[in-house]
């Protein structure tokens with residue numbers, strides 16, 4: 289939405305003079321007041337905004353990294369119902385935690401969540417540390433999460449910078465510094481810090497910035513007409529909000545092709561194996577699969593896929609005839625990967641005990657598949673191969 293009017297020119301009293309480095313286009317305390325007033329009227333009623341314990345702030349902020357609010361709400365409610373406090377989470381098994389995390393993506397978050405809960409339970413007597421520096425020592429708690437917990441749960445006047453905050457502040461200042469560079473990161477942090485340290489309610493400033501980015505100052509078609517900062521915003525004045533933020537690099541994705549066999553036994557159970565704890569999808573369950581290297585020889589990729597299916601079965605001493613079975617293809621785009629699964633269903637006769645595989649494997653009944661820790665990609669593989677037995681929990 290292109291702004292129809294230019295901002296008034298009469299608001300120059302504090303313009304670019306609030307500090308010697310001209311951090312913000314208006315007085316930080318004034319901008320903070322405007323933001324806090326807007327937040328009081330516009331903030332969404334989200335479950336982690338009530339009963340604001342450090343545990344609930346931590347859990348929600350870890351989930352909200354990389355995942356949309358609408359998706360997180362359901363997962364958050366399920367987590368706090370099953371694990372109402374950090375002690376309950378620490379007492380759970382990793383399989384249970386990853387099972388509940390299933391479908392949220394970025395599974396190292398779920399593994400670190402569980403490890404951090406155990407550290408809080410054992411080394412801190414079940415109480416979260418209350419300073420940013422102490423929080424940062426917990427597994428999976430970095431710059432962002434430590435700042436978010438310190439600010440939102442403990443009121444520390446520290447800037448919480450996520451993608452929303454970058455966008456809002458780069459637009460406010462019409463700043464073309466790429467946000468994926470140290471200079472861009474430093475500028476946003478400096479501006480957000482100026483706002484939070486000038487306010488008596490730093491938590492509201494941090495959350496207000498994120499909320500403004502989520503509701504008004506959106507990546508496309510921002511609603512500048514309802515923005516509390518429209519008369520200070522440089523990008524609005526220039527009719528160019530969508531030109532910010534600038535990024536230096538585009539994300540390069542690596543193409544991965546995986547040959548995958550969904551093994552089903554005579555009673556309809558599905559054979560799954562657990563991945564090693566570290567790396568992509570670590571600790572999650574999946575059907576036997578292997579990356580098919582695209583190498584430069586005379587074998588076509590599809591012949592290599594077929595070969596790999598057979599090799600996967602042979603390695604587990606599973607006898608199945610794949611001739612005449614129609615394969616299905618499932619694709620998934622992750623931040624750094626383009627995944628393609630070539631999937632075939634192998635129906636084995638009677639009771640079978642696959643052996644000889646590297647991973648830890650076992651049979652799962654169909655009705656167990658929805659609660660086991662799997663990636664969204666593997667859920668899609670189940671759906672495609674087994675016919676919607678495993679539709680995602682979230683629509």
Ligand code: ADE
Nearest residue numbers: 349352450495498499502
């Ligand atoms: N994104 C990350 N944290 C958030 C929060 N506390 N409120 C709204 N959006 C967010």
